[in-house]
Amino acid sequence: MSKTVELIYQGTSYPLPLIEGTCGEEAVDISTLRSTTGLITYDPGFVSTGSCQSKITFLDGEKGVLLYRGIPIEQLAEHSNFIETSFLLIYGHLPNREELDYFNYHVTHHSMIHESLKNLYDGFPNNPHPMAVCSAVVGSLATFYEDQLNVQNEREIEITTHRLLAKMPTIAAYSYKKSIGQPFSYPQNALTYTENFLHMMFSNPCEDYEVDPLAAKVLDTLLILHADHEQNCSTSTVRLVGSSGCNLYSSVSAGIYALWGPLHGGANQAVIEMLQSMMEAGGNVMQFVDKAKDPNDPFRLMGFGHRVYKNFDPRCQIIKKLAHEVFDKLGVNEPLLDLAQKLEDIALKDDYFLSKKLYPNVDFYSGLIYKALKIPINMFPVLFAIGRLPGWIAHWTELQGDQDFKIGRPRQIYRGRGKTDYTPLKERT
Secondary structure (H helix, E strand, C coil): CCCEEEEEECCEEEEEEEEECCCCCEEECCCCHHHHHCCCCCCHHHCCCCCCCCCCEEEECCCCEEEECCEEHHHHHHHCCHHHHHHHHHHCCCCCHHHHHHHHHHHHHCCCCCHHHHHHHHCCCCCCCHHHHHHHHHHHHHHHCHHHCCCCCHHHHHHHHHHHHHHHHHHHHHHHHHHHCCCCCCCCCCCCHHHHHHHHHHCECCECCCCCHHHHHHHHHHHHHHCCCCCCHHHHHHHHHHCCCCCHHHHHHHHHHHHHCCCCCCHHHHHHHHHHHHHHCCCCHHHHHHHHHCCCCCCCCCCECCCCCCCCCHHHHHHHHHHHHHHHHCCCCCHHHHHHHHHHHHHCCCHHHHHCCCCECHHHHHHHHHHHCCCCHHHHHHHHHHHHHHHHHHHHHHHHCCCCCCCCCCCCCCCCCCCCCCCCHHHCC
């Protein structure tokens, strides 16, 4: 017998079905609420609203659990690579050798962008933010492949998936090169996904450039950790735009803009800027901790706490280990890392942070790693976008095959003026 929740409104009882997820979470199905009662729910930020049923990612914020298609993130970070993880997210299972080779081949051999597309970069100012450029260029891909935008054609979706994954590092690296006035470097098919990105970022015609294997490996792991995170702001944006029947390129372009916000993909940049402010203030960490605890001070510590995780962010444990590995093996002397460690030590022992469950999140250490790899700060959210791309594709694709597919259309509570007659201009004071 299926479970229900009883809603009593104006003396009438309305049974609402319960939906149970794979891992035991339950949701009240209110899809018929308005048609049967005339009521809607009010949920700012959709913090208690499920917009879909998904098979892609599960996270438990109370227990610090993150699963991609059922596989713990810790196992993927240790044993997998970004290409394999992308396949897992998009197609729902780990690939066999033949599937992985096919997928990797097409992602590798679609990495060049159309030569005419380079003209678009010339139209931007001399120092544009790379995220703005990335979103614009990704959106423009729809004009280059207009004959393959059918959202119900599986083969066309597959080709678009390959193209997006392949071209995103090239588009991102070119956006950086444009911002510093350097010539573009063509992708190299002999390199791995992350090696190719680093090569396009830092090579130039004047001298040879060899990719550091550790840098490529660490970057690959970071991309895995960012690959999906359930119904976050940017993923929900991709789904909402896709719900109109819009093509994958344009939907991802919108997702990139959503990710650009400092409360989402720009958070690791904010952590670095905060640590730099601490350094400039003499390195007195407690001074900033006290400011964060002062209810009358608007200052808050960046990189602590999470909208969903109320225990610890499992990705943070992996990234913290990576950070020490990078700094030790690359011989980088980074004072900001010492500050970050002091800040973390204080916060993990302070009753204020413990009571509010403000634990370090994924942004706390990722920015330090990017900095050690010489990635400029304005490229931090771009790396996030490259990593999040397979998750966006997976959710967009899942949406197209959803039996409950509907165009996204949230309701509202109107709080403006009631019906008001028009006042002619000459009568207005």
